[in-house]
Amino acid sequence: MLLIHCPHCREDREEEEYSYSGEAHIVRPLEPEALSDQEWGDYLFFRKNPKGIHHEMWYHAVGCRRYFYATRNTLSYEILETYKVGEQPQVSAQGAAQ
Amino acid sequence: MSQINRLNTGARTDSTSRINFTYNGKQMQGVAGDTLASALLANGVNVVGRSFKYSRPRGIVGHGAEEPNAIMQIGSGAATVPNLRATQVELYEGLESASVNGWPNVNFDLMSITGWFGRMMPPGFYYKTFMYPAKLWMTYEHFIRKAAGLGSAPVQDDPDSYDKLNQHCDVLVVGAGPAGLVAAREAARAGARVIIADEQSEFGGSLLASINSIDGQAATSWVDELVAELESFSNVQTLPRSTAFGYYDHNFLGILQRRTDHLGISADSGSRQRLHRVRAKRVILATGAFERPLVFAQNDIPGVMQASSVSTYINRYGVAPGNRMILFTTNDNAYQTAIDWHRAGRAVVAVVDSRSAPSGEIVGSGTGNGYSSNSRLRSD
Amino acid sequence: MKKYSGFSLFKNALSYHENWQKLWRSPKPKDYYDVIVVGGGGHGLATAYYLAKVHGITKVAVIEKGYLGGGNTARNTTIIRSNYLWDEAAQLYELSLKLWEGLSQELNYNVMFSQRGVLNLGHNLQDMRDIERRVNANRLNGIDGEVVTPERVKEIAPLINISKDCRYPILGASWQPRGGTARHDAVAWGYARGADALGVDLIQETEVIGIRRKNGSVVGVETTQGFIGTRKVACVTAGNSGVVAAMAGLRLPVESRPLQALVSEPVKPCLDTVVMSNAVHGYISQSDKGDLVIGAGVDGYNGYGQRGSFHVIEHTLQAICELFPAFSRVRMNRQWGGVVDTCPDACPIISKTSVDGLYFNCGWGTGGFKATPGSGYVFADTVANDHPHPLAAAFNVDRFNTGALIDEHGAAGVAH
Numbered sequence: 001m002l003l004i005h006c007p008h009c010r011e012d013r014e015e016e017e018y019s020y021s022g023e024a025h026i027v028r029p030l031e032p033e034a035l036s037d038q039e040w041g042d043y044l045f046f047r048k049n050p051k052g053i054h055h056e057m058w059y060h061a062v063g064c065r066r067y068f069y070a071t072r073n074t075l076s077y078e079i080l081e082t083y084k085v086g087e088q089p090q091v092s093a094q095g096a097a098q
Numbered sequence: 099m100s101q102i103n104r105l106n107t108g109a110r111t112d113s114t115s116r117i118n119f120t121y122n123g124k125q126m127q128g129v130a131g132d133t134l135a136s137a138l139l140a141n142g143v144n145v146v147g148r149s150f151k152y153s154r155p156r157g158i159v160g161h162g163a164e165e166p167n168a169i170m171q172i173g174s175g176a177a178t179v180p181n182l183r184a185t186q187v188e189l190y191e192g193l194e195s196a197s198v199n200g201w202p203n204v205n206f207d208l209m210s211i212t213g214w215f216g217r218m219m220p221p222g223f224y225y226k227t228f229m230y231p232a233k234l235w236m237t238y239e240h241f242i243r244k245a246a247g248l249g250s251a252p253v254q255d256d257p258d259s260y261d262k263l264n265q266h267c268d269v270l271v272v273g274a275g276p277a278g279l280v281a282a283r284e285a286a287r288a289g290a291r292v293i294i295a296d297e298q299s300e301f302g303g304s305l306l307a308s309i310n311s312i313d314g315q316a317a318t319s320w321v322d323e324l325v326a327e328l329e330s331f332s333n334v335q336t337l338p339r340s341t342a343f344g345y346y347d348h349n350f351l352g353i354l355q356r357r358t359d360h361l362g363i364s365a366d367s368g369s370r371q372r373l374h375r376v377r378a379k380r381v382i383l384a385t386g387a388f389e390r391p392l393v394f395a396q397n398d399i400p401g402v403m404q405a406s407s408v409s410t411y412i413n414r415y416g417v418a419p420g421n422r423m424i425l426f427t428t429n430d431n432a433y434q435t436a437i438d439w440h441r442a443g444r445a446v447v448a449v450v451d452s453r454s455a456p457s458g459e460i461v462g463s464g465t466g467n468g469y470s471s472n473s474r475l476r477s478d
Numbered sequence: 479m480k481k482y483s484g485f486s487l488f489k490n491a492l493s494y495h496e497n498w499q500k501l502w503r504s505p506k507p508k509d510y511y512d513v514i515v516v517g518g519g520g521h522g523l524a525t526a527y528y529l530a531k532v533h534g535i536t537k538v539a540v541i542e543k544g545y546l547g548g549g550n551t552a553r554n555t556t557i558i559r560s561n562y563l564w565d566e567a568a569q570l571y572e573l574s575l576k577l578w579e580g581l582s583q584e585l586n587y588n589v590m591f592s593q594r595g596v597l598n599l600g601h602n603l604q605d606m607r608d609i610e611r612r613v614n615a616n617r618l619n620g621i622d623g624e625v626v627t628p629e630r631v632k633e634i635a636p637l638i639n640i641s642k643d644c645r646y647p648i649l650g651a652s653w654q655p656r657g658g659t660a661r662h663d664a665v666a667w668g669y670a671r672g673a674d675a676l677g678v679d680l681i682q683e684t685e686v687i688g689i690r691r692k693n694g695s696v697v698g699v700e701t702t703q704g705f706i707g708t709r710k711v712a713c714v715t716a717g718n719s720g721v722v723a724a725m726a727g728l729r730l731p732v733e734s735r736p737l738q739a740l741v742s743e744p745v746k747p748c749l750d751t752v753v754m755s756n757a758v759h760g761y762i763s764q765s766d767k768g769d770l771v772i773g774a775g776v777d778g779y780n781g782y783g784q785r786g787s788f789h790v791i792e793h794t795l796q797a798i799c800e801l802f803p804a805f806s807r808v809r810m811n812r813q814w815g816g817v818v819d820t821c822p823d824a825c826p827i828i829s830k831t832s833v834d835g836l837y838f839n840c841g842w843g844t845g846g847f848k849a850t851p852g853s854g855y856v857f858a859d860t861v862a863n864d865h866p867h868p869l870a871a872a873f874n875v876d877r878f879n880t881g882a883l884i885d886e887h888g889a890a891g892v893a894h
Contacts, residue, residue, distance in 0.1 A: 001350035001787045002779075003377065014377070016789050020779040022733075041879030045731040045822045049720035051782045074734075075782045077347045179807050181743040217491040224590070225664050226482035229582045239592055239766060247746040247768030253637060255803035344813070346788050375788070 007082045008064045021057040023047045024069045051075055053093035058082075101127060101140040105442055108416020109318045110306055111136070119193040122204065128189045129416075135161065135168055135184035136415035144400045146170075146184065148199035150246070151219065153210040157400030158419070161185050161307075161407040163297065164388045167398075171196045171249040173363035176257050180249025188299050188360035198249040258370035267293045267335070270351060270378035272342040275303020276312075278384030279324050286331045293376060294328065295337040295353050299360060301325045303386055307410035309438070337374065349378045392426060405432035408439065418442040426450045430458035479675035482586055501667060502674035507681050510707040511539045513861060514699055515714060516686045516722060518542025520551040520662075521839060521846065522714035523669035523680075524854020525861070530676035532855070533862035538678045539708075540670075541701060543685035547666025550716050550846065553784075553816035555739050555761065555773040557752050558848040559596045559657035561623050562889040563612050566872035567825055568619045573869060574852025575656060581851060587668030589660050590766060594751050596657030597631060599801075601646040601757040608888055609652045616654075626653045634751050637802050644800060646758045659752060659763050659771075665850055689726040689836065696726075696835035712837045712861045717782065717817025719840035726833050731878045732819040732841050735776040738786035738794075740813035742805075744768030749802075758797035770808060772798055776818065776844060786815040818843050823883040824890040828857050828870040837861050838875065845890055 002015040029035055029043055048054065054074050059067050071080045071091045080091045106113045111131030119126055121138060128137030135158050138146065146168040147156045156167035168184035173194050181198065197204040228238040269285040271278045274296035282294040300306065302321035312320040328334050340355040353374040358365040389406045391397070403419060405427065411417045422445045425436050436446050437460075480486065480499045490498055513529055515522045518540045529535045542548075558578055560571035582588045600606040609625055616623040628640040628648045640648050674680055681703070688700030689711060698707040715722050717734045745768050754761035761773045774794035777786050791813060799806040821827060821841035826849070828839050839857040842849060852869075859867035866874060877883055 001346040001348060001789065003348040003350070015778075015787060037879050037881070041881070042729075045878040046729050047731070047733055049730070049733050049780060051718070051721050051734075054780060056779070072779075074780050077781065077783055176804075177807070180745050181809065217494070218487055220487075220491075220495045223487060225588045225661075225667070227484050227487055227588065229586070229588045230483070232580065232583055235582070235588075235590070236592065236594075239590070243747045243764075243766050243768070246766060247744045249743075249745055251637075251745045251748045251808050252804045253748070255639075256799075256806040258806075260806070344788060346785075347783075350788060352788055373792075 002077060002079065004058065004070065004079060005082050006060045006063055007068050007084050008060065008066045013060070013063060017060060017062045019059045019061045021059050021067065024055040024057045050093065053080070053091065055089055101129075101137075102142045103418050103420070104129070104140045105412065105416045105418055107412060107442065108414060109309075110300070110414050111416050113416055117189050117191050117193075119189060119191075119195065121195050122197060130189075132189040132415060133161075133185055134170065134172075134187040134189055134193065134195055135165070136411055136417045137189050138168075138184060139411055139419040140415075140417045145204055146400075147197050148204060148207050148210070149398065150199075150248075152216050153199065153207045154398060155204075155207075155210075155400055156398060157402070158184065159391070159402065159407065160388075160404055161410040162388075169198050169248050171198050176252055176254035177364040178250070178252050179363070180251060186297075190360060190362055192362070194363075258365050259368075260371050260373070261369040262373035262375060265293060265335075265374050265376045266378075267291045267376065268379045269293075269382060270349075270376055270380070271295070271382045271384060272351070273303065273384035273386055274298075274301035274325075274336075274338070275384060275386050276305055277386075278303070278382065279321070279328070281382050281384060282328055282334065283324060286328065286334045289333065292331070292334045293337065293374075293378070294334065295340040295342055295355075295374075297339070297341040299339055301328075301336070301338060304406075307406075307414040309413055340374070345381070349381055351376045351378065351381065392428065394426070405435040409435045412438045412442050418444050421445065422447050424448045424450065426452075428452045430456065430460050433458075433460045479586075479671065501671045502680050505679045505681065507539060507541075507679065507684070507701070507703055507706050508537075510537075510698075511679070512537040512708065513710045513712060514538070514706060514708040515540045515712045516699070517549075517714040517716070517718075518544075518546045518666075518670070518680060518682065519549045519714065519716060520547060520666050520669065520850040521716075521842075521853045521857070522712075523547070523666055523673055524850050525712055525714060525839065525857045526678045526680075526854075527669045527673040527676070528855050528858035529862060530673060530678055533858060535862055536677035538673075539706065540673070540678060540680050541684050541686055541699070541706075542680070542682050543702075545682050546670050546680060547663055550816040550818065551662055551666045551850075553737075553739065553814055554662060554847040555763070555771050556659045556662050556847055557596065557657070557754070557761065557763065557773075557845075558591070558660055559654050559752075560621050560848075561596070561598070561612060561616050561652060561654045561657070562886055563615050564884050564886060565615075565619060566869075566884050567886050567889070568616060568621060570852055570856065570869050570873070571849060572619065572621050573855065574849045577851035577855060578660065579656075581660075581665075581668070585668035585672045587664060587671060589664040589668050591658065591660040592766070593656050593658040594763075595634065595653060595655045596752040596754065597626075597634060597651045597653055599631070599651045599753065599755040599757070600649050601755065602649065605757055606649050609650065612889060613652050621654070622656050623652055623654045626651050635749060635753055637748060637804050638753065639801060639803050646755075646797075646800065648801075657752065659765075661766070662847065665847075669850075669854070686722065686725070689722075689833075691726065691833060694832075694834055696833060708835075710835045710837070710861055710864075712839065712857065714839045714857070716840065716842065716846065717819050719819050719838060723831075723838065726831070726836055728831055728833065728836075730819075730827065730838065730840065730875065732821055732827070733780050734782055734817050734819050735779070736781045736783060736786040736815040737776045737818045737844050738774040738791050738813060738815045740772050740774065740791055740795075740810050741765070741769040742772075742808045743811045745770070745808060753801065755797065755801065758800065760794040760797040760801070762798055762802070769811065770805065773844075776820070782817055784815050784817060818846075820844070822878065824886045825884040826853070826873055827875045828853065828860060828866070828873040829875040830860070830864070830866065831875065843890065 115130040268290035308317040856867035
């Protein structure tokens with residue numbers, strides 16, 4: 001039962017207020033028709049699935065109804081930061097490992 | 099049947115009151131403050147159940163959540179509840195209880211003939227047999243299922259309603275024994291919003307059965323004063339009869355409060371039970387400890403009971419669960435039970451200590467209390 | 479291997495059960511194996527068993543980081559059925575169901591496969607249209623199944639609520655009489671004992687920490703007990719598949735999520751079948767011991783913690799109490815979570831990879847237990863021949879790039 005800080009509302013709110021939207025920072029191909037099947041399949045279906053630090057997108061569904069990003073440890077479930085779309089994470093797997 | 103084992107020493111029972119209940123159809127009486135287990139022991143009931151596999155007779159061993167044997171079906175009809183431990187069921191007028199195993203009854207169980215074949219049924223025997231012919235497994239399974247299970251689920255719709263509360267606090271204290279009570283008081287005095295929950299009917303934990311004193315005051319009255327102080331704070335919420343059942347991520351805890359189960363099998367009005375969904379800033383676990391049972395052959399026969407439970411029945415409930423006692427221990431603590439037993443006017447036959455030379459303060463005080471040190475036997 | 483029977487029980491009773499043969503040896507790892515199976519759950523052990531039994535490849539090791547059957551094999555709700563919508567999935571699960579039907583005798587170990595039938599409930603008109611389509615598809619594939627009325631549902635599960643004035647009324651169900659449950663531990667132990675008897679080394683408490691490759695081919699695995707050589711590595715590591723794939727520089731289209739289940743205290747028999755409902759999000763059966771075994775949903779986010787969020791089981795129990803209003807007075811005893819690897823199309827991956835000699839069997843998501851025998855059978859064949867078994871071909875990992883997905887979300891739901 002996560003307690004998640006919404007960077008827009010600036011409040012800690014219950015997990016049930018949010019919905020999960022998967023891996024963060026995925027860039028949609030500008031010209032899908034120019035991609036090979038391999039590249040298009042990778043874009044659609046292949047996601048990072050790390051055991052540890054993960055950057056992911058959340059939606060504050062019953063709050064401000066805006067998207068944001070979180071850096072979360074998928075083993076301990078500790079949330080290391082949340083930040084707005086357009087911003088970059090301060091914590092990374094490489095940084096945490098050092 | 100009368101309350102042959104009732105004493106007037108119970109700190110938390112009123113031995114002048116009378117509460118009528120039934121056990122396996124028999125009319126019995128207990129007193130205010132009893133659990134079903136203490137009332138059954140007061141009435142001299144020794145066998146309360148049968149073991150799962152061999153149907154061996156079983157008696158009450160503990161006095162709380164740790165009780166493995168006294169599993170009861172409470173009430174009847176739509177509101178019946180299976181598998182409640184008699185040690186956790188508060189007595190109320192008209193309570194109906196029944197042991198869950200044993201046919202035709204718990205004292206004479208035809209299923210115990212399986213005990214004669216016990217050597218054919220080692221752990222996991224079912225993996226090694228019932229395979230041929232393959233078609234017969236569903237028939238075998240039918241009979242295995244019938245022999246298994248404890249109580250019966252109701253077959254009518256639940257007449258009661260249930261509700262839930264979302265709660266937030268600075269400090270959640272789980273367990274209202276001496277450690278939890280003092281922690282809650284200190285947090286409350288510092289101005290924190292406090293919730294304190296305990297599964298028992300009243301706060302105090304192990305002190306409810308203690309004859310010791312704290313700060314020159316009887317332990318039970320020390321508890322009463324502290325609880326009264328806690329209840330005077332507007333920033334404290336006290337939850338007796340409330341079991342914390344899960345500790346989830348980011349300090350989320352689930353607590354089940356039994357609001358009406360001590361009054362009757364079904365709630366007259368409002369919800370029967372309430373789920374508290376608590377998000378706490380800090381959590382203090384002050385859940386105490388269980389006595390670790392000793393392992394020896396035949397330790398499951400009726401009449402074998404934990405030392406701390408014997409003391410609890412005498413001191414808290416005013417019930418001596420028997421007449422003559424052999425105390426088997428590995429530590430000093432249990433000697434208090436021999437003292438309590440002697441005070442209750444019962445005979446201590448022997449004290450068996452696994453240590454060669456026990457010498458604690460409480461061990462010495464036993465001399466002159468009805469047993470002598472030379473009745474100690476070494477278990478090796 | 480000494481056979482189990484009523485007679486062997488009697489004989490061993492005479493010597494106070496002190497002379498039973500151990501179920502399996504605890505061997506030291508050898509320097510080299512023909513095949514190394516990574517993961518000692520049901521699927522991995524079945525793979526090793528069929529490699530030895532069907533293909534005669536006995537120089538096989540199963541390497542398990544914990545103990546045998548201690549992962550999702552020990553954590554699932556043991557539902558077995560084969561009523562999937564698409565031909566590829568239906569035929570794979572049906573092969574499995576047929577193997578289940580003779581498994582206790584095949585392994586000489588009673589896995590308590592109980593064909594008590596499975597109901598999949600429909601609560602709205604679209605549910606019922608889907609159920610009818612699926613049952614028709616099943617029957618064309620030779621799989622038993624029928625669409626039943628609410629009254630028939632009530633006959634099969636008398637405590638169920640079929641009144642029309644509840645939030646999710648039951649409009650009907652699909653009914654697969656050959657479906658049921660099995661004893662999960664026994665499946666792992668039975669396959670382990672069978673594989674060991676055929677010469678397979680079962681190596682527990684040893685973790686694979688690397689996959690050594692040379693010129694694009696597997697040459698062995700690094701483990702916590704040192705390097706072990708092999709030319710074929712078969713990975714069957716469920717929720718940790720993504721982690722193991724990364725050791726070989728591969729990515730898989732799976733995401734790991736905790737899935738929860740819980741059981742009640744044991745009660746006398748009161749539910750003689752398996753009841754599943756995707757719409758209200760719960761599934762329930764009663765174990766032979768008497769526990770009500772209840773499956774819940776997956777957490778909404780990726781996670782490797784073997785635990786889940788409280789609101790998920792709260793939601794499931796609300797659904798169960800609406801389906802069975804009498805059960806709200808039965809108390810829950812234990813709850814737990816297991817980490818499942820979910821695929822975008824709710825179907826598994828049984829596949830060769832771009833690394834020569836590296837094979838993956840994963841992505842079973844929330845419903846792999848029922849497939850244990852069939853999964854092991856076709857994966858062993860794929861590994862032995864370095865060529866997909868006909869029933870495994872469609873489950874190639876390439877389908878996520880070709881687009882030939884097998885969408886089983888309807889038949890799988892949460893209660894896959």
